Amino acid sequence: MSLKLVALMLCVFGITSGEFVIAGILPDVADDLEVSIPSAGLLVTAYAIGMIVGGPVLTALTARYPRKPLIVGLMVIVVIGNLASALAPVYSVLFVARVVTALITATFFANAVVIAVSTAPEGKQASTVSKLAFGMNLSMMLGAPLGTFIGNNFGWRATFGVIAVVCLLGLLLVLPSVPNVAGATPGGSAVAELRVFRSRDVQLAILITAVANMGLLMVFTYFAPLLTDVSGFAAGSVAVLLVVYGVGAAVGNFAGGWLSDRALMPSQVALLGLLAAGLLLTWAVSGSTVAAAVMVFFVGALGFSVIPGMQTRVLNTASSAPTLAIAVNASAYQVAAALAGWLGGLVIDGPGLRSVYLAAAAVTVLGILVSCxxxxxxxxxxxxxxPETAVETSPA
Known part of the structure; x- marks a missing residue:
């Protein structure tokens, strides 16, 4: 793996660790800043809204700038944002720092993907995306658990301090290793960038991300109660099973990138089919702790195996404005997460908790139909x- 990819992957790891870790240190934040748990929980909501709304707007406004100076500037803001979080004297300062960091997340990831893919060997686009996404996998497997451990033992402020250091290291690696890639529309405007969304192929690519991931996100939202209340695991086992899920996600991420480089849409449809089958099988065996633990690994692997191909399809269909399209695609993923939590709640209030697996499989089938x-x-x-409607084969 090149130093360029390692640098970008480390940045993604640091940024997304900062996103995920708040759940593990939320009670400590609430106690220290003397706010209620629901008020502290708004930090999570604000981060999601910042990504959904702010990410595409910031990406559109910065699309014409050269990418390397842009991501360097974004990482500087991320470092400052995490330091501000660590030093926040009151809740309002922490809230603002989290929102500012959220605005950066989608824009940085979109530019990082475009830089990596535009300099990747021909036919290696999806596997290159999978290497960047591995930074996100690592944040789930290591970043969030380690950040929670640091927060529980040294205080929640130390967690954000360490994340700031990780992001700074990523920034220092970016400076010598990442090439300077021109912006998508030098001298252009945000309005011109938005024209890419007139394409039906771009619309479908983003719709696939939203619909096809919703089932997995539904299961992940209710991960803990599904394992404890349905499969009979002790509450203390959930953290270990999250690591199992993260390892599966990492394996699936690399496998999916390799497959997508060879047959993008056939592999996407096949992997989504396997994911739907895996969710149904998990429903069938969820009463067994051993079988449920095995399925945690496979559902994580199958769920993340489709992500490199989905990102690559967005790049391929939106070659005139790839950065903005990736940012909007990230927003679509966040919207899917919000809808998944709401829909899963309806299922729990109706047929019951175990039926979440069935509903997730059904939503995944909808994703298969859109992909087909x-x-x-x-x-x-x-x-x-x-030639007017052909899907582009190169995102560069």
């Missing part, structure tokens, strides 16, 4: 030879 339609459009376009 997008694949059909690709084949029809290729058969007609129409």
């Amino acid at each position: 339609y997008a694949w059909y459009r690709d084949r029809a376009t290729a058969a007609s030879g129409s």
Whole structure:
């Protein structure tokens, strides 16, 4: 793996660790700043809203700037944001620092993907995306648990301090290793960038991300009660099973990138089919602790195996404004997470907690249908030879 990818991956790891770790230190934050747990919980909501709304806006406004100076500036803000979080004297300062950091997250990831893919060898786009996404996998497997451990033993402020140091290390590696890639539209405007969303192929690519991931996100939202109340695990086992899930996600991420480089849409449809089957199987065996533990690994692997291909398809269909499209795609993922929590709650209030697996499988099938339609459009376009509507094969 090149130093460039290691640098970008470390930055992604630091940023996303800062996003995920708040759940583990939330009670400590509430106690120290003398706010209620629900008020502290708004830090999570504000971060999500910042990514959903602010990410695409900031990305559109900065799309014409050269990418390396842009991501360096973004990482400087991330470091300052985490230091401000660590030193926040009152809740309002922490809230603002979290929102500012959230605004940066989607824009940085979108630019990092475009930089990495634009300099990747031909035919290696999806596997390159998977290497960047591995930084996110690591934040789930190591970043959040270690951040929680640091917070529990040295105080929650130490957690944000360590994250700031990790982000600073990533920044220092970016400076010598990442090439300077031109912006998508030098001298252009944000309005011109938005025209990419007129494309039906771009719309479908983003819709696939939102719909096809919702089932997995539904299960992940209710991960703890599904394992404790349905499968009979002790509450203390959930942290270990989260690591198992994260290891599966990392394996699936790399496998999915490798497959997507070779057959993008066929592999996406097949992997989503396996994910739907895996969710159904998990429902069937959820009463057994051993079988449920095994399925935690496989559901994590199958769920994350589709992400590199989805990101690559967005890049391929939005070659005129890839950075903005990736940022909007990240927002679609966050919207899917919010809807997944709401829909899962309805299922729990109705058929019951175990039925979340069935609902997740059904939503995943919808993702398969949208993917099949997008694949059909690709084949029809290729058969007609129409250059106006053909899906681009290179995101550079």
